Amino acid sequence: MNSPLPWQHGPLATDGWVEAEKATLRHPRYANVFAVGDIAGVPRGKTAASVKWQVPVVVDNLVAETSGKEPLATYNGYTSCPMVTAYGKAMLIEFDYNGNLTPSFPFISPLDELWVSWLIEEKGLKGAYRAMLRGLA
Amino acid sequence: MEDFNPITMFAILRESLGPWLWGLLLIALVLVVGVVSAAMKLRSARRSPKHPIIAAALAGGVATAIFFMLVPGWTMATHAALNGPVDYLAAILIAFIPGGGIAAMVFSMASWRCARRTTAVCDKSMA
Numbered sequence: 001m002n003s004p005l006p007w008q009h010g011p012l013a014t015d016g017w018v019e020a021e022k023a024t025l026r027h028p029r030y031a032n033v034f035a036v037g038d039i040a041g042v043p044r045g046k047t048a049a050s051v052k053w054q055v056p057v058v059v060d061n062l063v064a065e066t067s068g069k070e071p072l073a074t075y076n077g078y079t080s081c082p083m084v085t086a087y088g089k090a091m092l093i094e095f096d097y098n099g100n101l102t103p104s105f106p107f108i109s110p111l112d113e114l115w116v117s118w119l120i121e122e123k124g125l126k127g128a129y130r131a132m133l134r135g136l137a
Numbered sequence: 138m139e140d141f142n143p144i145t146m147f148a149i150l151r152e153s154l155g156p157w158l159w160g161l162l163l164i165a166l167v168l169v170v171g172v173v174s175a176a177m178k179l180r181s182a183r184r185s186p187k188h189p190i191i192a193a194a195l196a197g198g199v200a201t202a203i204f205f206m207l208v209p210g211w212t213m214a215t216h217a218a219l220n221g222p223v224d225y226l227a228a229i230l231i232a233f234i235p236g237g238g239i240a241a242m243v244f245s246m247a248s249w250r251c252a253r254r255t256t257a258v259c260d261k262s263m264a
Contacts, residue, residue: 086218087213087214087218088209088212088213088214088215088217088218089214089218089220104140104141107223108223109221109223112220112221113220114220114221114223114224115209115212115214115219115224115228116223116224116227118212118214118218119212119227122212122213123153123212124149124153126152126153127149127150127151127152127153127154128149128152128153131145131148131149131151131152134148134152136144136145136148136152137140137145137148137149
């Protein structure tokens with residue numbers, strides 16, 4: 001699997017991904033280049049949930065970079081994987097680079113097959129992602 | 138979790154429900170106005186709110202129970218999918234939205250009716 005064209009073979013990419021430092025998401029060779037989402041060559045983060053946490057980091061770091069400061073904002077590798085296990089049941093698994101579980105909702109056990117996780121997947125995520133794209137969530 | 142503040146939740150609801158959100162908010166506003174005006178009417182008529190509250194609680198409870206049975210189907214699941222306390226709590230809370238609406242409607246109607254009556258079941262004075 002590679003990142004979408006045309007990034008795969010461009011000067012910024014290695015092995016089909018735009019190179020990026022895991023924490024700052026900054027390109028190791030081009031200090032004013034940052035990568036988020038599907039093109040970013042980081043171990044996690046090919047999900048909309050990841051992008052939600054990557055974008056503020058990149059914004060802060062871009063501002064710092066253009067101001068001549070050191071980019072200090074970091075992304076911990078957060079990603080979310082709502083895993084449908086049966087009709088009406090899902091597991092709302094969220095984790096970081098190290099595989100540590102990072103649940104957004106403390107009352108929802110990420111390793112249990114729950115209807116409420118299915119509810120979030122079925123009814124909530126589309127609206128959440130649309131709100132996210134509008135910069136409202 | 139701290140990211141899910143009221144403004145974010147409203148934005149997500151607006152994106153999820155579209156124009157239906159405004160209709161639901163309008164219904165909620167009408168119900169709130171109905172409950173407040175009915176309570177004021179009861180008070181000015183010096184009637185006890187006991188019977189309207191009992192009627193609202195009964196109607197709301199029955200409606201919540203009915204909607205609780207329907208909620209999993211709304212997500213294309215069955216009751217067998219409910220797998221823990223958090224599932225039941227979520228289903229009850231969702232069912233309570235229409236149940237609460239029906240309770241508010243019944244309270245308003247019963248209060249207006251009681252306020253108009255001079256005798257019979259609603260004649261217990263607040264005094």
